[in-house]
Amino acid sequence: MAAFRRSSLTDVTDCRLLFLILTSLSLILFFSASTLSDIPFSTLAPLQSFIIGTAFQHPLDSNYLPSIRDSSEGIPPEAKRKIQLQKSKMAVCLVGGARRFEVTGPSIMEKILKEYPNADLFLHSPVDENTFKLSYLKNAPKIAAVRIFEPKPIPETESQLRVLTAKNSPNGIQGLLKYFQLVEGCLTMIQTYQQLNNFTYDWVVRTRVDGYWNTPLRPDSFLSGQYVVPSGSSYGGLNDRFGVGDLNTSTVALSRLGLIPYLDAAGFRELNSETAFKAQLTTMGVPLVTMRLPFCIVTERQYEFPPGRFGVPVAAMSSRGPLSGTKCRPCRVACEGECVERVMGWLEKGWSWTNWENGTMGLCNASGEWEMEWEKVYEEMVGEEMGDLSWKIQKMKMSECVEGFNEMKRRSGIWDSPNGENICKLGFRN
Ligand SMILES: *[C@@H]1O[C@H](CO)[C@@H](O)[C@H](O)[C@H]1NC(C)=O
Ligand SMILES: *[C@@H]1O[C@H](CO)[C@@H](O)[C@H](O)[C@H]1NC(C)=O
Ligand SMILES: *[C@@H]1O[C@H](CO)[C@@H](O)[C@H](O)[C@H]1NC(C)=O
Ligand SMILES: *[C@@H]1O[C@H](CO)[C@@H](O)[C@H](O)[C@H]1NC(C)=O
Numbered sequence: 001m002a003a004f005r006r007s008s009l010t011d012v013t014d015c016r017l018l019f020l021i022l023t024s025l026s027l028i029l030f031f032s033a034s035t036l037s038d039i040p041f042s043t044l045a046p047l048q049s050f051i052i053g054t055a056f057q058h059p060l061d062s063n064y065l066p067s068i069r070d071s072s073e074g075i076p077p078e079a080k081r082k083i084q085l086q087k088s089k090m091a092v093c094l095v096g097g098a099r100r101f102e103v104t105g106p107s108i109m110e111k112i113l114k115e116y117p118n119a120d121l122f123l124h125s126p127v128d129e130n131t132f133k134l135s136y137l138k139n140a141p142k143i144a145a146v147r148i149f150e151p152k153p154i155p156e157t158e159s160q161l162r163v164l165t166a167k168n169s170p171n172g173i174q175g176l177l178k179y180f181q182l183v184e185g186c187l188t189m190i191q192t193y194q195q196l197n198n199f200t201y202d203w204v205v206r207t208r209v210d211g212y213w214n215t216p217l218r219p220d221s222f223l224s225g226q227y228v229v230p231s232g233s234s235y236g237g238l239n240d241r242f243g244v245g246d247l248n249t250s251t252v253a254l255s256r257l258g259l260i261p262y263l264d265a266a267g268f269r270e271l272n273s274e275t276a277f278k279a280q281l282t283t284m285g286v287p288l289v290t291m292r293l294p295f296c297i298v299t300e301r302q303y304e305f306p307p308g309r310f311g312v313p314v315a316a317m318s319s320r321g322p323l324s325g326t327k328c329r330p331c332r333v334a335c336e337g338e339c340v341e342r343v344m345g346w347l348e349k350g351w352s353w354t355n356w357e358n359g360t361m362g363l364c365n366a367s368g369e370w371e372m373e374w375e376k377v378y379e380e381m382v383g384e385e386m387g388d389l390s391w392k393i394q395k396m397k398m399s400e401c402v403e404g405f406n407e408m409k410r411r412s413g414i415w416d417s418p419n420g421e422n423i424c425k426l427g428f429r430n
Contacts, residue, residue: 078219078220081222085203085219086117088118088202088203089199089202089203090118090119090120090201090204090205091119091120091122091190091193091201091203091204092112092116092121093189093190093204093205093206094123094124094125094137095185095209096125096182096208096209096210097128097130097131097209097210098132098133098134098209099130099210099300100130100210100298100300101136101209101210101393102390102394103212103298103317103330103378103390104209105134105137105390105393106136106382106386106390107214107295108207108209109139109140110386111213111214111215111216111295112205112207112213112216112217113140113141114141115217116205116217117141117142118141119142120142120143120145120193121140121142121143122146122186123137123145123146123147123148124147124149125148125149125182125209126178127149127151127417127418127426128426129426129429130427131423131426132423132426132427132428133393133394133396135400135403135405135408135423135424136404138408138411142411143408143411144189144414145189145415146408146414146415147416147417153174154174154177154181156173157260159260159261159264160173160177160257160260162264162269163263163264163270163276164176164260164270164271165271165272167270168235168272169272169273176272176273176276177257179256179273180256180257180273181257183206183254184255184257186206186254187204187251187255190204192414196414201247203244203245203247204247204250205217205244206243206244206253206254208241208242210297210298210299211242211295211296211297211298211325212295212296212297212298212317212328213294214294214296214319214322214323215294215321215322217244217293221244221291225246225248225287226249226286226289227245227249227250227253227289228243228289228290228291229242230242230290230291230292230293230295230325231291231292231324231355232324232325232326233325233326233352233353234274235274235275235351235352236351237271237273237274237275237276237277237278238274238277238281239274239325240277241325242293242295249286252280253277253280253281255280256280259283262283262284263279263283293322293325294321294322295321295324295325296319296326296327297326297327297328298317298329299314299327299366300370301366302366302368303327303367305364305366306346306363309346309347309351310347310351311347312352313326313327313343313347313363314326314327314328314329314331314363314366315327315362315363316328316331316332316333316361316363317329317330317331317381318330318333318362318380318381320359320361321360321361322355322360323361324354325354326361327366328364329364329366329374330374330375330378330381331365331366331371331374332377333364335362335363335364336359336362336363337359339363340356340362340363341356344356344361375391398424398425401420401424401427401428402420402424403420404420405419405420405423406420408420
């Protein structure tokens with residue numbers, strides 16, 4: 001395994017040269033944009049969005065934006081929407097344990113955080129021997145709050161015991177409560193940060209540390225007054241592996257513990273995570289939209305293959321997708337084409353089923369451990385550059401870890417976590 005491979009010097013020089021050329025080209029085009037207004041915009045549109053895309057990333061250029069936008073009805077609506085979103089107040093909640101963050105982290109960075117560089121990161125994660133990997137997030141464009149905590153048992157209330165069921169939850173009701181607490185804790189962090197800084201967010205993106213994104217989160221996933229969740233994997237309720245909405249809808253969606261007494265009063269019983277999620281949104285009258293979204297949840301757990309009717313399909317991370325939060329791992333595809341049709345056709349539609357049509361999904365035989373060659377499979381999928389990034393995260397030194405967390409702490413508004421030294425120690429015991 002060629003870990004820590006570096007791009008050759010010539011590659012770097014080429015890149016810089018290309019960058020220079022593109023920058024000067026975009027400046028020329030930028031200043032002539034107004035005089036080009038006679039030319040039909042359909043031919044200019046792709047260029048314009050490129051120019052605006054680059055201009056926007058430079059803070060000094062933002063003054064020029066309004067004049068460009070006003071004179072440019074030809075910008076594709078999606079690009080326009082993205083510019084609006086990039087100017088909005090956005091929070092990204094990232095919750096969960098760091099287990100395989102070396103394979104998910106770089107994708108979250110590229111496909112969400114750098115896609116919306118205005119977004120404030122809120123990280124909420126229980127500390128363990130893998131938490132050192134999160135120090136990679138020092139590279140996030142903006143960091144608002146970090147809460148890394150020692151997991152403790154959560155007291156179970158009577159209403160929680162009435163409303164929730166331990167069925168199908170690997171760690172019983174405690175498992176559900178811990179997940180709910182992770183999610184709701186992120187809302188609390190957002191509220192605290194808003195109060196401290198006297199503003200409110202327009203958008204909240206709720207996503208997971210174990211999510212692997214193969215294409216960017218698109219602007220059409222942001223719908224005012226509605227809550228957007230992935231389709232499929234609904235387990236009798238609503239897929240709760242990701243969500244995006246404005247502050248109002250997100251406040252309902254993220255109040256996973258706080259709303260349980262209301263569900264109790266409304267007579268709900270024996271809910272799993274997904275049915276509880278659906279109940280809390282419908283009870284509070286939040287309009288829902290499901291859409292296919294380009295991520296999967298990377299899991300090390302083993303699942304029967306082929307899955308039974310209520311079993312769990314595990315997709316190959318290399319699937320074209322969108323996988324809408326299906327469980328996945330890096331594997332050589334064990335089942336594709338007609339095999340996928342057979343397997344997915346057998347699954348219960350309202351349970352673990354998800355969209356698989358048109359070759360968007362390949363399946364793994366996940367009945368054993370990750371295959372020995374998974375790093376090779378992964379690198380073939382993401383390319384050398386991102387592969388190298390992963391191995392760097394996995395193999396970082398204690399000192400890099402500590403420096404990473406120190407920098408994160410320096411950059412974040414709220415740091416409610418052990419110091420870097422104590423977090424890193426857990427990952428470097430031997
Ligand atoms: C918070 O912002 C509002 C309006 O944006 C302003 O009226 C108010 O004075 C601010 N409060 C503080 C404490 O800065
Ligand atoms: C959010 O809810 C408040 C109170 O219910 C309402 O006044 C406000 O208009 C809502 N905002 C949006 C963007 O829907
Ligand atoms: C699959 O492709 C066909 C033909 O291109 C299209 O009509 C159909 O809507 C697609 N199905 C899905 C689920 O995308
Ligand atoms: C799945 O993999 C296991 C080994 O991990 C093997 O024993 C089994 O036969 C495989 N199942 C199928 C259907 O290929």
